[in-house]
Amino acid sequence: MKDAVTSLPSAVSSASRRYAPRTWMLILLTALVAVSVVSLLIGAGEVGPQRVLGLLLSASDSEAQFIVWELRTPRTLIGIVVGIALGVAGALLQAISRNPLAEPGLLGVSAGAAFAVALALVLGASAATLRISVAQLGALVGCICVLSVARFRGVGNDPVRLVLAGAAFSGLLGSLTSLMLLYDQRAADEIRFWVVGSLAGRRLDDLVAVLPSLLVAAIAVVMMARPLAALALGERAASGLGHHPTLIRWVAVGCVALLVGAATAIAGPIAFVGLVVPFVARAFAGPDIRRTLWFCLPIGPLVVLTADIISRVVVAPSELPLGVLTALCGAPVLIAVVRAKRLTML
């Protein structure tokens, strides 16, 4: 497993010398379309590819119609949006912390969002309403806490120590969340299944509700790409090019909070996507953050949708929560990255 994972970037980067990034982008987009189609064809139910394709000929199969349009289409769209949000958030977080291990799930940003939602539930809100803004606020607080830890002398220079700080922070928030759930049984019922991320049963309304904040984040990220690339050259170089490193960082933190908060509000915390996606994207795009961000767009949804399709079929007629599956697949990647001989500094 470790060999396969560590050799992936080198294999891909040697391949990327053969093809232009533009060609890779085309291949990835084709793959994304293919996975999206598979996501409509396959599920935990009895409606398999044949019945779905039968819909193209006649629309008389109402069961298949319902499952494809009302269940699989929303979750595919949500998977695409969540994948993009988490992938881009991971890339941003890694760029501003200059740390290849920075990941919203590992650093406590997702835990912050989950904690905020749990707190809101205990205080009387119902899960159906208001959790988006609450989750985003929690993600923002989580981001700021962990990055201020990272600002302590020495910690910022060592990727693993940042992850340790994040793990401690996640642990703290996780136990506070459990404490609240012990205290309030009603909230426990509402949130118990939500604290493990999943795309099942999420509604398009939720997606529509987070679109404005995602749009704001998208515009900000487009405007930030160039300053972030400058920041990669070092603080002084960035200042010399007319950018403000502190401002860049704060705007990026805001974007991460918007993106992770939105993704967590729709699907619950989904770990490791924010780690794996930029990791793979860098292998295709090289170190330039501007290109990495573009590559995150197809790779994020590819990872999330593939994991979601697997989560539907492995324990049919039930489903494995997506958060469990990404944690199972993502943890070995993390270990492989940490154990790689040379941990690239960003």
Add this chain to the structure above:
Amino acid sequence: MDYSSLRKGLIGGVVSGLLLGGLLVSGTLASVAHARTLDTAYGDVEVSDAPQRVVTLYEGALDAALAAGVTPVGAVTTRGGDNVAEYVEAHFSGERPEIVGVVREINIEAVLAQQPDLILAAAQLPEAQYRLLSRIAPTVVPHAQPLAPDSWEAEARLYGQALNREAEIEDAISAVDHRISELAAAIDDANAGGTAVLARWMPNGPMVMSKALIATGLLAKVGLEVQDAGLVDEGHPHSDILSLENLSQVDGDWLFLATLNADGQAALDAAKQSAAFTRLDVVKQDQVVPVNGQLWSSANGPLAAQAILDDIENALLP
């Protein structure tokens, strides 16, 4: 002290009976004396003739004690709640038991504080806990039984023996049987039967409950055709959470919907947020019955059976 003096009294009774020379008299007294040694999961346990301070560490034991006319001084909470199950409340006459923990986490000090002379526990009580508890008072643990709709009856009979109120428990059990046959006849007359599924609604889909629970057993006995769509493994109380894509498998004539906590209506409201749920025939025909999960999926005993039968009657014969 109490206990040994009672035993002395009992032996004295047997001896004087023999002295009176009536073989018949001595025979009945001997059978009483015999009944006070109970066959439990941890061997024979001797219990006093008239326990005064009873602590129940299991919902089924609390139910049986109340059915036998004994209000325990201590009890555990219902699963997922802060107090005893709501259906039990009606059976308290003034006094109510102190809470001494939850089923899986008994507060031994709280039990000790009640100074019980009899402890009624669940069949699943771990041995280490049994050893501690039996030093406080005689502790009665029923033999473990397979998951079956009627398992509660044998447990209730043992608790009845321990309380020296076997007749009351027999009455309560036969009252349940009587009620079942009445209700079954009424449902048959009203032609209100059909297929039924008991499910627990979770935020991401339903769990189908086993056909071997007391609630599903009662549904079957009053004439409904209880289904689990083949999803529940033998010996498991419920299935895994079903994918929304497979929701049509819980469709039928009746759907009884519970949550882990009390509010069945809240479960129904939550379920109605899902388009996969609202398109079921059983939902369109308004044949979904929101039920209290405390009662329907975790309680047992004769009083619980009566309360479940009340719910069934109210739903099917409005």
